[in-house]
Amino acid sequence: MTTTGDDHTEARSGPWWWERRRGAVLDWSLALVSALECGVEGYPFAQDAGIPTAAGVVFGVVAGSTLLVRRMWPVAVVLVSIAISPAQMGLLLTVVGLYTMAASELPRRIIAALAGMSLVGTLVVTFVRARQDMTHGEIGLSFGDWFVPFISITASLGVTAPPLLLGLYVGARRRLMESLRERADSLERELQLLAERAEERAEWARNEERTRIAREMHDVVAHRVSLMVVHAAALQAVARKDPEKAVKNAALVGDMGRQALTELREMLGVLRTGDGAGRGERASVPLAAVGAAAAAAASRAAVETGEGPCLSELDELVGQSAAAGMVVDLSVEGEARGYAPEVEQTAYRVVQEALTNVHKHAAGAKTYVRLAHRVSEIAMQVENEPPPEVGSASSARLPSGGNGLVGMKERVVGLGGVFVSGPTDAGGFRVSAVIPAS
Numbered sequence: 499m500t501t502t503g504d505d506h507t508e509a510r511s512g513p514w515w516w517e518r519r520r521g522a523v524l525d526w527s528l529a530l531v532s533a534l535e536c537g538v539e540g541y542p543f544a545q546d547a548g549i550p551t552a553a554g555v556v557f558g559v560v561a562g563s564t565l566l567v568r569r570m571w572p573v574a575v576v577l578v579s580i581a582i583s584p585a586q587m588g589l590l591l592t593v594v595g596l597y598t599m600a601a602s603e604l605p606r607r608i609i610a611a612l613a614g615m616s617l618v619g620t621l622v623v624t625f626v627r628a629r630q631d632m633t634h635g636e637i638g639l640s641f642g643d644w645f646v647p648f649i650s651i652t653a654s655l656g657v658t659a660p661p662l663l664l665g666l667y668v669g670a671r672r673r674l675m676e677s678l679r680e681r682a683d684s685l686e687r688e689l690q691l692l693a694e695r696a697e698e699r700a701e702w703a704r705n706e707e708r709t710r711i712a713r714e715m716h717d718v719v720a721h722r723v724s725l726m727v728v729h730a731a732a733l734q735a736v737a738r739k740d741p742e743k744a745v746k747n748a749a750l751v752g753d754m755g756r757q758a759l760t761e762l763r764e765m766l767g768v769l770r771t772g773d774g775a776g777r778g779e780r781a782s783v784p785l786a787a788v789g790a791a792a793a794a795a796a797s798r799a800a801v802e803t804g805e806g807p808c809l810s811e812l813d814e815l816v817g818q819s820a821a822a823g824m825v826v827d828l829s830v831e832g833e834a835r836g837y838a839p840e841v842e843q844t845a846y847r848v849v850q851e852a853l854t855n856v857h858k859h860a861a862g863a864k865t866y867v868r869l870a871h872r873v874s875e876i877a878m879q880v881e882n883e884p885p886p887e888v889g890s891a892s893s894a895r896l897p898s899g900g901n902g903l904v905g906m907k908e909r910v911v912g913l914g915g916v917f918v919s920g921p922t923d924a925g926g927f928r929v930s931a932v933i934p935a936s
């Protein structure tokens with residue numbers, strides 16, 4: 499197994515250029531055997547060459563010892579084996595050198611060139627030696643002229659081809675394993691990245707559903723509670739002067755409270771249903787997933803079931819504001835027709851939130867609600883005049899969270915519409931929205 503980077507540094511346990519101790523032991527053993535072989539073969543070489551026997555033996559030992567550097571310089575080992583082939587020594591050196599070179603990362607053309615040189619050198623030396631033996635009669639059997647070329651080619655191929663092919667196979671297998679290992683590491687990193695992104699998307703989805711739930715709760719509660727506070731303030735003002743009107747305002751406050759409780763109960767029921775559906779699978783489904791599913795069900799329940807408010811209820815909505823003392827003028831242009839549930843609910847919520855803001859910030863101001871049914875869209879506008887003097891204004895002191903306009907804009911833009919709000923030149927405030935009909 500090969501390693502790279504920090505793992506490669508940590509995996510090294512051998513001396514010098516060896517990665518492992520067993521590799522060093524193997525190379526030292528091969529070098530010792532090769533040195534002994536070449537040293538023994540150096541004795542007849544010294545006699546044939548007419549040099550001192552000690553010099554021939556030392557030459558063989560030094561040449562055979564080059565196997566120590568076969569992992570670092572495989573080309574040098576093969577060149578040494580080619581160089582000493584005329585001396586008829588270094589069989590082990592040649593075989594191991596060719597194998598190491600073929601298994602290395604050297605370019606194929608260099609491997610082919612050096613292997614060809616080794617093949618030719620072995621072929622020539624074997625041819626010359628066989629012819630000399632035939633000429634001097636050292637071979638007792640008589641063969642034809644074909645024997646010398648045959649034995650030369652066979653011997654040279656037998657020495658060169660097996661280690662070369664084995665080295666090519668081992669090198670290819672090593673590269674394949676390294677490629678598979680890198681691919682596995684890459685896939686592991688990608689899976690980790692995908693898991694992180696999935697977690698981010700899940701967190702984003704949970705935040706989105708929390709925002710939707712908060713928006714729905716705001717739409718359900720804010721308008722009715724605002725009207726209840728306005729009626730309570732009026733009830734406090736007229737309780738002693740006009741008991742009949744006080745009783746009427748008290749009844750309106752009760753109706754508003756009951757309606758708010760009903761809508762809250764419906765929404766909480768959806769949340770309980772979503773949680774209950776996930777309770778049976780809680781052993782295998784994460785709690786966050788159950789919560790997200792419940793939130794999604796709660797935020798979309800009104801749209802999917804068609805039980806949410808619709809444009810036909812605008813008259814009732816305006817009547818509730820009028821009953822609270824607001825002067826509201828409702829005008830409708832175009833012919834009313836059926837829209838998608840989410841379109842009608844969004845249009846209703848925009849008008850509802852705009853009227854709630856008038857109760858909060860411009861109590862007593864005259865308000866104009868305009869609704870226009872167009873060919874491919876529906877438009878609505880809620881505009882109030884400047885509030886009356888402080889002395890005549892309601893003392894309800896309604897709190898404001900500052901999220902109403904943001905929620906309205908998110909709803910309208912989410913359906914591909916346009917939302918604009920801001921003060922008017924006359925000192926009032928205007929909320930306008932256009933929503934595609936489909």
